[in-house]
Amino acid sequence: MTDRPRALPVRAGIPPFDAARLDALMEAAGLDVVLATSKHNVQYLLGGYRFFMFDYMDATGLSRYLPMVVYRRGAAEATAYVGNSNERFEAELGAFWLSDLHLDTRGTLDATARGIDCVRALAGDTARIGIEVGFLPTDAYRALREALPDAPITDATVVLERLRAIKRPDELAALAYASDMVVEAMGATFAAMRPGDTKHDLVTRLRREQVARDLTFEFCLVTAGRSHNRAPSRQPIEVGDVVSLDSGGNFRGYLGDLCRMGIVGAPDAELVDALAAIEAIQMAARNAIRPGAPGGDVEAAARHACGPLDGAELEFVVHGMGLVTHEAPRLMDKAPVPYPAADREHPLEPGMVVSIETTWKHRRGFIKLEDTLAVTASGFEAYGDSGRGWNMPSGT
Numbered sequence: 001m002t003d004r005p006r007a008l009p010v011r012a013g014i015p016p017f018d019a020a021r022l023d024a025l026m027e028a029a030g031l032d033v034v035l036a037t038s039k040h041n042v043q044y045l046l047g048g049y050r051f052f053m054f055d056y057m058d059a060t061g062l063s064r065y066l067p068m069v070v071y072r073r074g075a076a077e078a079t080a081y082v083g084n085s086n087e088r089f090e091a092e093l094g095a096f097w098l099s100d101l102h103l104d105t106r107g108t109l110d111a112t113a114r115g116i117d118c119v120r121a122l123a124g125d126t127a128r129i130g131i132e133v134g135f136l137p138t139d140a141y142r143a144l145r146e147a148l149p150d151a152p153i154t155d156a157t158v159v160l161e162r163l164r165a166i167k168r169p170d171e172l173a174a175l176a177y178a179s180d181m182v183v184e185a186m187g188a189t190f191a192a193m194r195p196g197d198t199k200h201d202l203v204t205r206l207r208r209e210q211v212a213r214d215l216t217f218e219f220c221l222v223t224a225g226r227s228h229n230r231a232p233s234r235q236p237i238e239v240g241d242v243v244s245l246d247s248g249g250n251f252r253g254y255l256g257d258l259c260r261m262g263i264v265g266a267p268d269a270e271l272v273d274a275l276a277a278i279e280a281i282q283m284a285a286r287n288a289i290r291p292g293a294p295g296g297d298v299e300a301a302a303r304h305a306c307g308p309l310d311g312a313e314l315e316f317v318v319h320g321m322g323l324v325t326h327e328a329p330r331l332m333d334k335a336p337v338p339y340p341a342a343d344r345e346h347p348l349e350p351g352m353v354v355s356i357e358t359t360w361k362h363r364r365g366f367i368k369l370e371d372t373l374a375v376t377a378s379g380f381e382a383y384g385d386s387g388r389g390w391n392m393p394s395g396t
Contacts, residue, residue, distance in 0.1 A: 004214060005173035007252065008048045010097050016047030017163060019076035025159045026073045031130040032123045034156050035115055035144075036069040038135035040323035041160045043253050045069045045079070048170075049095050050253060051087055055216075063107030066140060068115045072122040080118040082111050112140040116147045130156025158342075165320070165328040166351035171254060172374055175321065175353055178215060178256030179372045179384030182249045185209035190262035190391035195239050199224055203232045206247060215249035215256070222246070223366035230366070240265050242365030253323050257355060258384050259370035262391040274362055275390060278369050281305045281316060281358045289348065289373055289380040295331040296344035298356065313361040321353045321372055329354065348375045 008016055026034060036042055043050045046069065054065040068082040080100040087103045090096070102118070105111040119127055125148055131141070133155040145153065167175070189206045199222045207217040221230040225241040237243060246259035261275060284305035288297040302316040317335050320327040326335065329343035329352050357370035369388060373380045 003177075005170065005177050005251075008168070008170045010047060010094060012094075012097060013077060013099070014097060015045075015076045015079070016097060017045060022071065022076075022159075022163050023073050025162050026130065026156075029130065029154070029156065029159050030128055031154070031156060031159065032073055032127040033119055034069075034071045034073075034130045034159065035119065035136075036071070036132060036156075036160060037066060037140075038132050038160075039067070040253065041132065041135075041164075042067045042069050044160075044164055044323060045071065046081065047097055048252060049090070051084060051090065053084065053086055060106065063109070064137065066105070066108045066111040066137065068111060068118075070115055070118040070122060075122065078122055080122070082114040082118065108137050108140045109143055112143045113147075116144060119148065119151075126150045128152045128154070130154055130159060132157050132160065161324075161328045164322055166349060167322060167353055167374070168351075171322065172351070172353070174251050174254035175256065175372065175374070176381075176383040178249060178251040178254050179258060180256070181213040181215050181251065181384075182210065182247055182256035182258050183260060183384040183387050185213055185215070185249070186245050186247065186258075186260045186262075187387050187391060189245065190243070190260070190387075191394040193237060193243065193262065193264060193393050195237060195264055197237050198234045199232045199237070200234060202237075202243070202245065206245060210247075210249040213249075215251055218248040218250060218255070220245060220247040221259075226363070226365050228361050228366045237264055242271065242362075242367065244366050244368050246368060246370060248325065255321060255323070255325050256372065256384060257321065257325055257370065258372060259357060259368045260387045260391060261367060261369070261389075264393060266392060266396060267390040271364060271367075271390065274360060274364070274367050275369075277309055278358045278360055278367060279388065281314075282356060282369050282371060285316070285318065285356045285358075286371070286373060286380060286382070289354065289375060291350050291375055291377060291379075292347045294345055295329050295348055296341070298354070299332055299344075302356070302358065309360075315359040315361075316357070318354055318356045321355045325355070328352075350375050350377050 058064040070080040102114040243262040248257040285302040288301035326337040333341040352375045359368040372383045
């Protein structure tokens with residue numbers, strides 16, 4: 001089993017992120033203060049910290065947990081954190097690099113009131129504030145707007161995404177571990193499947209296998225037989241059925257998201273050739289991944305490799321990976337998750353991580369491979385790179 005990576009050590013007073021990079025991004029966006037409220041960006045700015053009590057769900061009473069990191073451009077040492085009252089226990093254990101802690105909130109409005117106090121203390125009543133529009137509740141936004149009517153408020157989602165685009169070594173280690181463990185769990189699930197198992201049975205087994213490897217199970221899209229339906233169900237698996245497992249499991253918030261293929265029995269020549277065709281597209285896309293190459297080259301290479309299968313029902317997607325699936329670099333504007341291809345013309349950089357996935361809705365079933373690759377100084381490194389052929393039950 002792959003060694004479990006160590007967490008990033010907490011160093012009092014030292015930001016665990018590139019503060020100079022954040023300052024430059026904020027200056028370019030015309031921001032004085034960023035108010036981060038998403039779990040992933042709070043975690044990033046706190047160096048991996050994620051409050052255990054609300055890791056699964058945010059609702060509490062009639063409101064919800066709303067953590068906030070308040071960052072003033074050029075003053076990283078003054079960064080403030082607003083959290084739940086029970087996070088005082090974490091503070092006692094030295095979980096925070098920063099010292100300006102406001103751990104006395106229980107819902108959205110008292111958290112926002114503390115956040116407003118922090119903004120005023122750091123930058124005054126007219127500071128240009130960046131928020132995460134998709135991650136700030138309506139009541140919190142209204143309170144912020146009413147308390148600081150002269151402060152321009154704009155969306156800082158892209159600013160914070162850009163900050164996370166280049167992964168630190170500890171982030172790369174977490175992504176590698178998550179990817180390795182997802183694929184290892186899939187291998188164990190394929191090895192144990194038997195005729196008569198249902199799709200629900202497969203997902204239940206996969207969940208157990210991921211949890212046993214210290215992952216948080218997030219989802220599994222599963223197909224069986226000739227059906228292209230990817231929801232878990234009571235559909236039984238029969239001898240000769242094609243099975244796909246496309247699953248996400250995270251380690252400390254970093255997502256391993258890969259797809260592997262299995263079959264109950266042994267693949268015939270048609271299936272061997274079909275998966276080989278998918279593999280050829282994936283390899284063409286991989287070979288376009290190198291530092292300095294325009295991000296759009298990855299999709300272009302895959303499209304070129306699809307040529308021999310013209311007319312087949314194929315789909316290729318490339319997207320960034322990290323704390324969020326489909327984060328920067330954003331290389332396609334026709335991906336299933338809609339966003340502009342802001343990085344298509346920009347060069348890939350070492351430390352970026354991308355997922356490439358090729359799907360064929362074949363007459364024999366749903367055939368897909370999804371791989372995770374980190375850009376390195378000399379090319380790329382593949383994470384979770386085993387099990388890419390036809391996986392069969394043990395004893396087959």
